[in-house]
Amino acid sequence: MIETLLRYNTNAPRYTSYPPANLFKPAVSANETERIWKDSNSLNPQNLSFYFHVPFCVKRCLFCGCTSETLHDENFRNQYFAAVHKEMDQKLAWISNDRKVTQVHFGGGTPTSVPLVELEKLLQKLRDRFEFADHAELAIEINPATLTEEMLRTLASFGFNRASYGIQDFNPETLKIIGRDPSLMPVKDLLELSRELGFHGLNLDLVYGLPGQTAKSFFASIERAIEASPDRVALFSYAHVPWMRPEQKKLEEYHLPDAHTKMEFFLKAREMFKTAGYVEVGMDHFVKPTDSLAIATQNGALHRNFQGYCTRETTGQVYAFGSSGISQFDNAYLQNVHAVSEYIKRIEANEMTEIRCHELSANERILRNTIERLMCNNRLCVTAEERAVLADGWDRLTALESEGLLTKVSDNEVIATELGRLVIRYLAAKLDPLVQNKKTEGVFSKTI
Numbered sequence: 001m002i003e004t005l006l007r008y009n010t011n012a013p014r015y016t017s018y019p020p021a022n023l024f025k026p027a028v029s030a031n032e033t034e035r036i037w038k039d040s041n042s043l044n045p046q047n048l049s050f051y052f053h054v055p056f057c058v059k060r061c062l063f064c065g066c067t068s069e070t071l072h073d074e075n076f077r078n079q080y081f082a083a084v085h086k087e088m089d090q091k092l093a094w095i096s097n098d099r100k101v102t103q104v105h106f107g108g109g110t111p112t113s114v115p116l117v118e119l120e121k122l123l124q125k126l127r128d129r130f131e132f133a134d135h136a137e138l139a140i141e142i143n144p145a146t147l148t149e150e151m152l153r154t155l156a157s158f159g160f161n162r163a164s165y166g167i168q169d170f171n172p173e174t175l176k177i178i179g180r181d182p183s184l185m186p187v188k189d190l191l192e193l194s195r196e197l198g199f200h201g202l203n204l205d206l207v208y209g210l211p212g213q214t215a216k217s218f219f220a221s222i223e224r225a226i227e228a229s230p231d232r233v234a235l236f237s238y239a240h241v242p243w244m245r246p247e248q249k250k251l252e253e254y255h256l257p258d259a260h261t262k263m264e265f266f267l268k269a270r271e272m273f274k275t276a277g278y279v280e281v282g283m284d285h286f287v288k289p290t291d292s293l294a295i296a297t298q299n300g301a302l303h304r305n306f307q308g309y310c311t312r313e314t315t316g317q318v319y320a321f322g323s324s325g326i327s328q329f330d331n332a333y334l335q336n337v338h339a340v341s342e343y344i345k346r347i348e349a350n351e352m353t354e355i356r357c358h359e360l361s362a363n364e365r366i367l368r369n370t371i372e373r374l375m376c377n378n379r380l381c382v383t384a385e386e387r388a389v390l391a392d393g394w395d396r397l398t399a400l401e402s403e404g405l406l407t408k409v410s411d412n413e414v415i416a417t418e419l420g421r422l423v424i425r426y427l428a429a430k431l432d433p434l435v436q437n438k439k440t441e442g443v444f445s446k447t448i
């Protein structure tokens with residue numbers, strides 16, 4: 001089975017957006033940007049999601065592909081948050097406040113690496129202007145290496161109710177190689193305390209394929225994760241992209257598991273999670289059957305964006321603030337400049353922060369929607385209109401039946417086989433004209 005899967009180990013987008021972020025078009029004028037934000041008010045979904053990027057970490061981990069910088073001095077940090085407030089002052093006025101907030105997500109970087117009151121001030125600004133839905137999801141990404149009990153209590157008192165903890169691996173040697181410290185609190189206790197404080201949908205991030213990982217150490221880590229009893233686990237394939245993240249070059253001095261070993265790791269870990277009662281969600285998540293993501297999967301209501309898998313119920317159009325943040329509207333994506341100092345400089349000079357803007361054509365919306373449905377549900381049933389837009393893409397996809405990657409249920413419906421769902425990015429790429437026109441070559445990580 002592994003040999004067969006490796007045949008599909010090609011470079012392909014992860015499809016957290018369509019088109020992929022590095023193929024968004026350049027920014028448009030300030031007036032056009034304002035128009036796009038305002039247009040989103042009349043589009044669906046009507047509920048509001050907000051994303052705040054906190055681009056700081058106490059220290060950078062060598063494996064990391066995220067956009068962050070080591071924590072600068074207090075003055076620089078204050079300048080950053082002043083800039084985010086100024087960006088909000090300008091742009092929140094463009095969003096109708098008859099719409100309700102169902103989700104706020106703080107990502108990074110490490111949002112808990114800054115004084116937590118900064119996060120509360122941003123939340124307060126939203127609360128001053130918008131009504132929050134009952135049970136709105138307030139989510140935060142946390143590196144548990146620097147999280148104390150007191151900090152967690154403070155976050156709960158601000159209304160946070162969902163946390164994602166970056167564990168990566170439990171093995172101290174692997175952590176040392178990638179430049180990370182272990183969780184301050186034992187992870188099991190951390191999850192128990194989180195629940196006591198009202199958090200739910202608790203997630204652990206784990207990564208397979210890291211340098212120094214052996215079968216023994218990795219499966220021991222999976223056992224530790226299962227013992228801790230998270231609601232969700234995101235099991236990411238280590239993306240080695242030294243051309244984008246030069247620090248990762250250092251990891252080549254250690255033994256990096258090859259694609260075959262990585263697949264073995266994934267398949268065995270998948271088995272372990274399933275045996276422990278977890279349900280497979282999307283291409284790399286395992287969740288308890290009672291978790292909202294499992295229920296959404298069952299109902300075909302799973303959704304995916306830059307913040308990960310989510311449910312259609314909670315996730316609205318996403319309004320992003322801060323450096324590198326990507327707003328995700330029904331008809332457009334807009335991305336802010338990555339470098340923190342450049343973001344601050346532009347805000348202070350009253351210049352636009354966007355470096356990219358991509359308004360989706362009607363055909364691109366259909367492509368985005370069909371690729372997302374295939375990636376979330378491992379099946380795809382298309383309308384006549386969608387099939388006409390997919391054109392050759394639909395033929396390329398359905399031709400994979402002869403390779404055992406999918407089954408054709410009818411002329412307009414396919415279901416990925418067990419084999420196909422393990423390489424779902426490969427299937428999705430068949431629908432993508434950008435891949436066929438070689439616009440994505442040399443840009444993306446391997447699918448395994």
Ligand SMILES: C[S@@+](CC[C@H](N)C(=O)[O-])C[C@H]1O[C@@H](n2cnc3c(N)ncnc32)[C@H](O)[C@@H]1O
Pocket residue numbers: 063064065066107108109110111141142143144165166167168205206207236237238239240
């Ligand atoms: C923005 S980070 C936030 C986590 C938090 N700062 C921490 O360190 O715990 C989100 C997650 O992306 C994943 N990640 C980062 N770099 C990766 C890479 N090169 N390959 C695969 N996953 C990666 C990690 O699992 C990480 O927890």
Ligand code: SF4
Pocket residue numbers: 056057058059060061064065066068108109110143166
């Ligand atoms: S893994 Fe987390 S703490 Fe480490 S560099 Fe990436 S964002 Fe920062």
